[in-house]
Amino acid sequence: MGKIEWAMWANEQALAAGLILLTGGIVGVAGQFRDWEFAAYGVAAGVFVCLLEYPRGRRNKGTSVERTGQYCLTVCVKAFGPVTSNYYVRAALHAAICVPGAFILPTVLGCVCLAIASIIYLAAAIRGERWMPILPKTETRERVGESIKEPPQNPPPRPPAELRRKRPEDLESAAYVNPIPVTANEY
Structure with missing residues (x-):
């Protein structure tokens, strides 16, 4: 089994928690709940968490798939250096963000999900993981070999190279010489 x-x-959990916190905050503000200021905080915290968590980190195996349009946010998150790449810091940040939202009902679910994401980030930090950005690969084009310049002459499926019919241009010395020469005026 893999590690x-x-x-x-934790990234997926925190992104979902940010969206839930944002939605709960919007409901709390629009519904004019008592202490709706905590719901307004939930809107701001939800947006912050979503912006922080949207750029997916690179996996150790290197098989990561980036989210659509994450490059701009990846550059922003990478600019903060160890503050955003260290999972101990993220765990503490998410734990601190989720506390004020627990005081009003619409944002409680988002805060619980964010607390769970904080615990998962703490587990990731204890295991030595850290956030690494997914940056675009610089492709190096290999030169086309001399043998590939001509397209194949036979349609697929092609027989192996040793069984293919040889073209007269490829043969330097013919093994069989025609004993009867054909002249142009015989046709």
Whole structure:
């Protein structure tokens, strides 16, 4: 069995928690709940968590798939250096963010999910994981070999090279010489 990368799970959990916190905050503000200021905080905290967690980190195996349009946010998150790449810091940050939202009903679910993400980030940090950005690969084009310049002459399926019919241009010395020469005026 492979090693579990806890940070990937924590990233998905925190992104979902940010969206839930944002939605709960919007409901709390629009519904004019008592102490709706905590719901307004939930909107701001949800947006912050979503912006922080949207760029997916690179896996250790290197098989990561980036989210659509994450490059801009990846550059922003990478700019903060160890503050955003260290999972101990993320765990503490998410734990601190989730406390004020627990005081109003619409944001409680988002805060519980964010607390769970904080615990998962702590587990990832204890196991030595850290956030690494997924940056675009610089492709190096290999030169086309001399043998590939001509397209294949036979349609697929092609027989192996040793069984293919040889073209007269490829043969330097013919093994069989025609004893009867054909002249142009015989046709």
